[in-house]
Amino acid sequence: MSALPLPPVTGVAEAPTDKGLAAAARLRSVPLAFGAGAMVGVLGGLIGLGGAEFRLPLLIGVFGFAALSAVILNKALSxxxxxxxxxxxxxxxxxxxxxxxxxxxxxxxxxxxLGAWAGACWAVRMRSATLYKVLAVLMVGMAAALTLAHSTTVGSLDLPGPVQVVAGVVAGFGIGVVAAIMGVAGGELLIPTIVLLFGADIKLAGSLSLLVSLPTMLVAFARYSRAGSFAVLGANLRFAALMAAGSITGALLGGMLLGVIADLVLIPALAVVLLVSAVKVARHD
Structure with missing residues (x-):
């Protein structure tokens, strides 16, 4: 995906990490911002997730945000x-x-x-070129997780109590790192983890994942707030509000369409979207 061609805007402060695309210029395409958010929401609703992994490549490839700015915006929208x-x-x-x-x-x-704090620390310290490559690798991982979670029946591990606790902490740390670096809620990883480690049913696992995601995102957000690029939120507040509104609207629609498209068709298609996006993000400079 190539950056959205927008005319230069004079007299408007620009976020220094956003490839010179002014926030005011992005708002000239209000339907695109809302529509992109809605599309992401529909995709997320169709698979019962938030869809933030699909939003991230749009923020980078279509709207021209630099890697760290895109992650922070994605985190806020998530x-x-x-x-x-x-x-x-x-x-x-x-x-x-x-x-x-x-x-x-x-x-x-x-x-x-702990993982969210560590992941955010690593993200703000990475060179931009390195962060693009890390994001690309994580998108490939998300494609694999999405495919496995929807193509296989996740059983539960019958682990001894102490081992289960240690495994939960380790898994939580890894999920926190990934969620912080990608700016996602982490439900794609949390739900199968809760089913696998603790034997919870899928409906309960979805609700528990939100309870874990919320404080985890707040910790990452607190760490990102200390970074200079956090100003991207203030500079693009209306843009973020439009995309958030689109995401919520799309998620509601996607939820109503849940089951209309067979997983046999939907999941491979979404996995391919993530893989193609990963290649494009990896080549980003």
């Missing part, structure tokens, strides 16, 4: 989507049911909070 989805999830799975499994969330959070 946070909005998760906060919006949480009440709906709580309506589907009672607070009492979640409370009965609070130890699972705490176990994963013990690792994911």
């Amino acid at each position: 946070l909005v989507v998760v906060v919006t989805a949480l009440p709906a999830r709580l309506a589907a799975v009672s607070v009492g049911d979640l409370g009965g499994h609070w130890s699972i969330a705490v176990n994963l959070l013990a690792g994911s909070l």
Whole structure:
């Protein structure tokens, strides 16, 4: 995907890391910002996730954000989507049911909070060229995780208590790192992890993943707020609001269309989208 051709805007401060594309210029394409967010939301809704892994290459390839700026924007948009989805999830799975499994969330959070801080630290210290390559590798990993999660039946491991706790912390740390570096909520990894390690059913795992994702994203957000490129949010606030609105609208539509397109067709197609995006991001300079 090539950068969106936009005319230069004079007299408008530009985010220094965004390839010279002014925030005001991006807003000249309001339908594109909303539409891109809606498309991502629909894709996420169709597979029961937030879709942030599909938003990231759009922010880089279509809207011209540099790697770190795109990650920070993606993180902010993911946070909005998760906060919006949480009440709906709580309506589907009672607070009492979640409370009965609070130890699972705490176990994963013990690792994911540390992982989120570490991942954000690494991201802000990476050279831009290195970050593009890291993001490309993680997109390939997400494509593999998406394919495996939807093409195989995830069983549960019958691990001894202490081993299960250690495995939960380690898995949480890895998920926190990936979520922070990509700016995603991490549900793609959290849900199968919760099913595999703790034997939770898929519906409960989806709700628990949101409870883990929210504080994990806030920790990464707090670390990113200390970076100079965090100013990208202030410079592109209206753009972010439009894309967030599109993402929420699309997610609702995608949720209603859930099951309309067979996974046998949908999942391979989305995996290919991620792989193609990974190649384009890797070649980005």
